[in-house]
Amino acid sequence: MNFLLRCHRFSRVSPKGYLYSHNARIAARYFTISACRQQQDKLKILFFGTDDFAATHLKSLLQEKDQPQSVIDHIELVCPPDRRTGRKLNVITESATKSLAKLHNIPIHHTPPEAKHLNDWTVPGQFDLGVVVSFGYFIPAAVIASFGKGAVNVHPSLLPLYRGAAPIQHTILCGDSETGVTVQELHDKEFDAGRILQQERVALTVDGPPRYTTLVKQLAHVGSHLLVDTLRNFDHHKNHAITQDITKATKAPKIKKEWSEIDFATMQAWQIDQLHRAIGEQSPLRTVFEFEHGKKSGKVKRPLTMQLLNIFLPKHSAMLSMSPRPRSGSFIFDPMSQAIHVMCADGQVVGASHIKAENKGKTTAKEFMNGYTVGDIGRFGTASDEMVAPNTIHPIVKRLKMKPYPQM
Template sequence: MRLAFMGTPDFSVPALHALHEAGHEIAVVYTQPPRPAGRGKALRLSPVQVAAQELGIEVRTPLSLRRNTAEHEYFAGLKLDAAVVAAYGLILPSAMLDAPAHGCLNIHASLLPRWRGAAPIQAAILAGDSESGVTIMQMDAGLDTGAMLTRDRVAITPRTTASSLHDDLAAMGARLIVETLRDIPPPRPQPEEGVTYAARLTREDGRLDWNRTADALDRQVRAMTPWPGTFTMLGGQTIKVGAVAVEAAGSAAVAGSMLDDRLLVACGNGTALRIIRLQRPGRGMMEAEAFLRGQPVPAGTRFDVAGA
């Protein structure tokens, strides 16, 4: 098939490679423009642009598509069989949605209609879902409301992080889109029941509130790995938390207080969480033992609690 590919982050790259390896003609790749990054604020190409340039595919990086009639005309002139969209980051106007013969197909990282929106991977872990997956969807003007073509699922375990689930779903999406394009199945409308939305994440979503239960905080840490990460305050310092484990509390204590000198923290409803990996300002992420050698945290010390 003659395709356009539209994507930006690492999640999209396996699908681009899979389509290329499957022999599809990728006429053009659309991705977000280079952005300033790092301490020097040098412009950084998106992962998709880097991959496309390595494959020798033309790359276009418009700032917006909504009223960009010149881009609409260019896109229509490509005479595409389909466009494949994977975490592109720009809204496609109807002029572009309708241009390819088979429309625009989206690789969405959830089992639609659950977790429409910007952060479905993190939302599934936060909510304690037992599974996630990928849906190949026929795009329409709504927010992830289009008819479904194919989907597959994967279990979410007690140790699944957003990083590991991201990689699993990226690989799954790459496989599914190739299978879908071999013989495009009849579209099926999404069920009207069970619709949920995953809002875009902010840094504040990583703040730990020790009044919540240990299970909820464990899910938060895993869901926010690697971004935005989770953090708490200790003695006026922002401490990043990289990994935790739920443990028995033994006795009720004030939420956020240390139950021993090895970072067992009291949480809501008499639960407790052991911090396994953490990071102080200006240092790298480290195991708890190494952290405590440089900054002991005796029993009774209290992390700041949101709202306290």
């Protein structure tokens, strides 16, 4: 069997779009390096990306470029302009990819300021391949056509599952037992609908229920190696690409702020914990707390929005032995965990070690209890606010049909 046939045997994608096995992929890399990539011209790449996930992939391409038998000749970056951040918008922040590109002295091109699309944008030179990772813009057909070999994208899901801006968050919300990374061709009419060049599966729940901040780094590592492996024998993978099965496609739309609203009267403890692990780092979960503050005319009740931070499922809680059982939304301070414990709709408890009131800095649970003179027991969600509709199923729980992860 010659080298080219062996490359095809070990690195091709199965009919379901998955690589056959981890060992097969290692073998594919060996044959790709030893034979296949010698027949491929070096690539001039225009990289499109913004955040840390994209920067991990850009770093892998830069490292590949420095290898003796690299398939990469040249790399340039396209990213959004620097943006103003901070409470007073007085801090200028550049993207993670731009910071990396400056360290490696590669050319940087910004998208037009305030641009909503790239329909009028012109490619800054001649390139063989576009590589798009966590960029945020749809790449128009004219831009894709300007690259001699088209453009590819790294997407952190097993496409056609979870097409969209937030695949990792939706994977956790739905309680999936596995996820993965896909290297796909860019589709010129639709996000995440291109032919599959390679995929790698990643098992979840091995070390406990997944958390976004950990999983995104793991998938970035997997994706960056898969991307380099794809480029090392790009023509082969392109010739054996698999069309996505549209009947199996699911959506993973952008996370909305209202998804972070907690209704303790309808949500179970595990649902709140899982929602926190999926979106809490980006959109901290929030509820309403009604407290009294003094005025000359007497005490006045005022509802405040509170963010609950570092949410977890306590193994033990004094609330569970109280008689009668506290109403949902009731909370106490637990000295052992130094956290507040909150009663949920299923009679179970969630904990939160820190709390942040609107327009205030975050405080520890003990500081919150003392600062708002809560007493022995307080209650969230008591105000007739517009955040949560009482006695209704939480919209995210209902829409996603959440499934719990096994607790370790």
